Amino acid sequence: DVKVTQSSRYLVKRTGEKVFLECVQDMDHENMFWYRQDPGLGLRLIYFSYDVKMKEKGDIPEGYSVSREKKERFSLILESASTNQTSMYLCASSSGQGVRGANVLTFGAGSRLTVL
Amino acid sequence: AQSVSQHNHHVILSEAASLELGCNYSYGGTVNLFWYVQYPGQHLQLLLKYFSGDPLVKGIKGFEAEFIKSKFSFNLRKPSVQWSDTAEYFCAVNDNNAGNMLTFGGGTRLMVKP
Numbered sequence A: 001d002v003k004v005t006q007s008s009r010y011l012v013k014r015t016g017e018k019v020f021l022e023c024v025q026d027m028d029h030e031n032m033f034w035y036r037q038d039p040g041l042g043l044r045l046i047y048f049s050y051d052v053k054m055k056e057k058g059d060i061p062e063g064y065s066v067s068r069e070k071k072e073r074f075s076l077i078l079e080s081a082s083t084n085q086t087s088m089y090l091c092a093s094s095s096g097q098g099v100r101g102a103n104v105l106t107f108g109a110g111s112r113l114t115v116l
Numbered sequence B: 001a002q003s004v005s006q007h008n009h010h011v012i013l014s015e016a017a018s019l020e021l022g023c024n025y026s027y028g029g030t031v032n033l034f035w036y037v038q039y040p041g042q043h044l045q046l047l048l049k050y051f052s053g054d055p056l057v058k059g060i061k062g063f064e065a066e067f068i069k070s071k072f073s074f075n076l077r078k079p080s081v082q083w084s085d086t087a088e089y090f091c092a093v094n095d096n097n098a099g100n101m102l103t104f105g106g107g108t109r110l111m112v113k114p
Helices: A098-103
Strands: A004-006 A010-013 A019-025 A031-038 A042-049 A065-070 A073-078 A087-094 A111-115 B010-014 B019-021 B031-038 B044-050 B056-058 B064-068 B073-078 B087-095 B108-113
Touching: A004 A087, A010 A019, A019 A031, A019 A087, A019 A111, A031 A073, A042 A065, A042 A073, A042 B087, A073 A087, B010 B019, B019 B108, B031 B064, B031 B073, B044 B056, B044 B064, B044 B073, B073 B087
Parallel strands: A010 A111, B010 B108
Antiparallel strands: A004 A019, A019 A073, A031 A042, A031 A087, A065 A073, A087 A111, B019 B073, B031 B044, B031 B087, B056 B064, B064 B073, B087 B108
8 A cells, every 4th residue: 555655764975975765656646845854843844846857946946956857756956965964855745636636735754864 | 945833742631531632834935735644563554635725634534623814824633632642643734945855844643651
């Protein structure tokens, strides 16, 4: 019953390394999202995509980029990881059926990234 | 920009106690409101949602929430909590200026003592 799969549950990287976080959904959803989750700050939107090759900045896009070459896959890229990017990263998807459908998110298990 | 406040960061209750978690948002226009829950070791999942109509909405596992427009609030309630309700709860808001984007609150970590 896997719906949103994040490729890595735990990663440890060094400052300056390039980091790829992969997310795949099997629900044929149009919308995909990347959030970071930090204690006391809740979830903050990094980027989202409403279609293949389309992307929109969220609230905290600095230091991140994304790629959506196929409908089912949405990748988050940290070009040069820094220690303040140590966090839990959550991928989510939703259908494109209006705003209501778009806001009912299905989340992945999360990827906990530690940058040393 | 929309902001969402959850005033209680940590709540500890005994089983059978009543629960109310506060959620306030800043935008005064049309909103869609959500509560998401993350049980230990599990994915975030939708608990309940409000789009329109009856401001008292029912969710899974006996939870309900009431939308009070005049107070910009969407508080989550449960009359009698169980140990299995131990989780982190997130309020989220979408307003008609934000397209498909949700703004989440900081979360409330609930611990229910058996």
